[in-house]
Amino acid sequence: MLPRLHIVTDSLDIVRGVLGHGPVAVQIRVKTNDREAYALTCAALELCRPAGALCLVDDRIGVALAAGADGVHVGADDLPVAAARRVLGPGPVIGATCRNPSAARAAVADGASYLGVGPAFATGSKSGLPDPIGPDGIAAVSRAVPGTPVIAIAGITAGRVSELDCYGVAVISAVAADPAGATVEFLRALAAHPGLGVSDLSLGASHPGLGGSDSWAAALGESDSSGVSDSAAGASASASRAGDRQ
Ligand SMILES: Cc1ncc(COP(=O)(O)OP(=O)(O)O)c(N)n1
Numbered sequence: 001m002l003p004r005l006h007i008v009t010d011s012l013d014i015v016r017g018v019l020g021h022g023p024v025a026v027q028i029r030v031k032t033n034d035r036e037a038y039a040l041t042c043a044a045l046e047l048c049r050p051a052g053a054l055c056l057v058d059d060r061i062g063v064a065l066a067a068g069a070d071g072v073h074v075g076a077d078d079l080p081v082a083a084a085r086r087v088l089g090p091g092p093v094i095g096a097t098c099r100n101p102s103a104a105r106a107a108v109a110d111g112a113s114y115l116g117v118g119p120a121f122a123t124g125s126k127s128g129l130p131d132p133i134g135p136d137g138i139a140a141v142s143r144a145v146p147g148t149p150v151i152a153i154a155g156i157t158a159g160r161v162s163e164l165d166c167y168g169v170a171v172i173s174a175v176a177a178d179p180a181g182a183t184v185e186f187l188r189a190l191a192a193h194p195g196l197g198v199s200d201l202s203l204g205a206s207h208p209g210l211g212g213s214d215s216w217a218a219a220l221g222e223s224d225s226s227g228v229s230d231s232a233a234g235a236s237a238s239a240s241r242a243g244d245r246q
Pocket residue numbers: 006008027029058059073074075076077078095096097115116117126151153170
């Protein structure tokens with residue numbers, strides 16, 4: 001299953017800090033150049049693999065392929081979802097940024113595995129965004145694409161998780177100061193709040209990137225390679241149970 005907590009980062013220290021507490025996806029978001037993105041992705045993969053964490057690359061499909069990452073996240077300035085799917089084939093995870101229900105339906109039709117939807121709230125981590133769509137906007141997109149995980153993004157804290165009717169959340173600043181502690185807090189908040197569609201999502205082999213016997217998701221579902229820490233065991237066990245229902 002797709003992890004419900006996505007950590008978006010360009011820092012290996014953050015990657016180290018968020019691993020080992022429960023199921024997470026790490027999204028490597030480097031805005032400088034392919035060379036730096038490739039080096040960071042390769043280093044992140046060496047950490048993510050033994051921890052059983054999904055490792056995605058923002059924007060850069062060539063980097064994801066070359067490094068052997070689990071997939072990509074694409075937005076309006078990146079390769080279109082259909083083109084990314086053609087290049088990557090059916091196996092890898094493809095996340096797509098969507099800000100309204102019609103864009104969400106189109107991205108799913110084009111082969112997106114999950115949707116990154118926002119801005120949920122105001123954020124200081126990225127400029128030039130439209131006005132926040134709020135919990136109502138997130139819920140509207142979730143309802144438009146039953147069966148596809150919606151990951152809300154922008155301004156999300158552990159305390160706000162319960163406001164969001166969606167599958168999961170993606171965060172930058174909320175894990176910056178204390179990556180390990182914040183990750184545990186998010187996993188607990190998510191476990192306590194199943195969110196819209198989490199219990200009835202069916203992410204089987206037919207869903208691009210998220211099913212199939214050879215996928216990372218299947219491997220993690222069958223044997224716990226997530227390295228759950230004692231302190232987070234309760235949250236992680238609950239989070240796993242939520243995923244088991246999919
Ligand atoms: C989970 C998730 N959702 C949305 C985004 C934003 O991606 P994009 O629109 O491509 O913008 P940049 O991140 O490239 O600035 C994301 N990265 N992750």
